[in-house]
Amino acid sequence: MSIKQGTLIVVAGPTGSGKSALAVKLAQHYNAPIISTDSRQVFRGLAIGTAQPTAEELAAAKHYFIADREVEDEFNSGRYEAEALALLEQLFKDNEYVVAVGGSGLYIQALCEGMDDLPEADKEVRERLKQRLENEGLESLVDELRRLDPTYADRVDVKNPSRVMRALEVCLVSGKPYSEQRHGKSAERDFNIIKIATDMPRDTLYERINKRVDVMVADGLVAEAQAVYPKRHLNSLQTVGYREMFDYFDGKISLDEAIELIKRNSRHYAKRQMTWFRRDAEFAWFAPYNIDDIVRYIESKKEEH
Secondary structure, eight states: OOOOOOOEEEEEEEESHHHHHHHHHHHHHOOOEEEEEETTTTTTTOOTTTOOOOOOHHHHHHSSSSBOOOOTTTOOHHHHHHHHHHHHHHHHHOOSSSEEEOHHHEEEHHHHHOOOOOOOOOHHHHHHHHHHHHHOOOOHHHHHHHOOHHHHHHHSSSTHHHHHHHHHHHHHHHHHHGGGOOOOOOOOSSSSSEEEOOOOOHHHHHHHHHHHHHHHHTTTTHHHHHHGGGTSSSSGGGGGTHHHHHHHTSSSSHHHHHHHHHHHHHHHHHHHHHHHHTTOOTEEEEOTTHHHHHHHHHHHHHOOO
C-alpha cells in the first residue's frame, strides 16, 4: 500500500450554504491553502455573479483557481482535473492539508475520482451544435439528446447548454449513448480525501439565496453582466445570473423579472446540487457554523487513514 502524501478536505454543498466561510475557517485551523472546485469562479470579471471569495476571505487563506483566466479560455472538468492534480502535488510538499471548496459536482468528481475516458472533442461537431443552439435553441438539442440517450437526458441539467452539447457530441462522435460510456470507475489518488457537505433547512437556504441575489444586485451585478454582454455566446457565461441579465439587456424581460428569475433558477440549481451530493455516501453533512463538530469529524477520519 502506497503512503498517501497529504489530506484533501473537500467542502461541498448547494449555492449560498456558507461553503466559502467554512472553508476559510478550516484553512486557518489546519494552516492550509484553498483550491476552488467552482467551474465559474476561475474566470476574471465575474466576481459578483459567481460569488467569488471576498477580499477578506482571500486575505485569510491562499486561494487557487479564483479569477485566474479569461472568460474566452476553454475550461472543463478534464482540464481542471489535470491542473488541480499537478497543483496538489506541489502544495502537499509543504502542507499536510489542502481544502477544496465549491459546488460544481463534476469538478469535485474529477478531482477525487477522475473522469471517464470519453472521445476527444470534435471541433466540427461542436461547431455544428453551437450553430444549432443559436438557430434552433437549447430545447432542440435536448430533444435530440432524449432520443439518443434518454438515460442521461433524465439525469443531466437540461438548462446547461455546455453539458447538453458535450453529451450530444459524445453520442454523435462515438455512435453510442453517453451514459453507456461513463463507467464511474474511481482513479486511485495518492492523497487522503475527507468529504464535508454544508446542510441547512431548505427554507433557510432558499431565504439565504434570495437575500444573496439582492446583495449581488446592490453590489453591481447589472454593470458586471453588461461588461461581458458582448461575449454572451461564450460557454463560460451560460450560467445563472448572467443568462437572465442578458435577456433583460435584450429587452425580453424587465430588470425585476430578471432578478426574480435569478433567485428562482439559483434555488433550482441548489436543489440539483443537493441531489448530486447526496448520491455520494462519502459526504458527511454539517451545518456550516458547526466548526467544532466538523473538526472532530475530520480528526476521526484522519485516524482511520
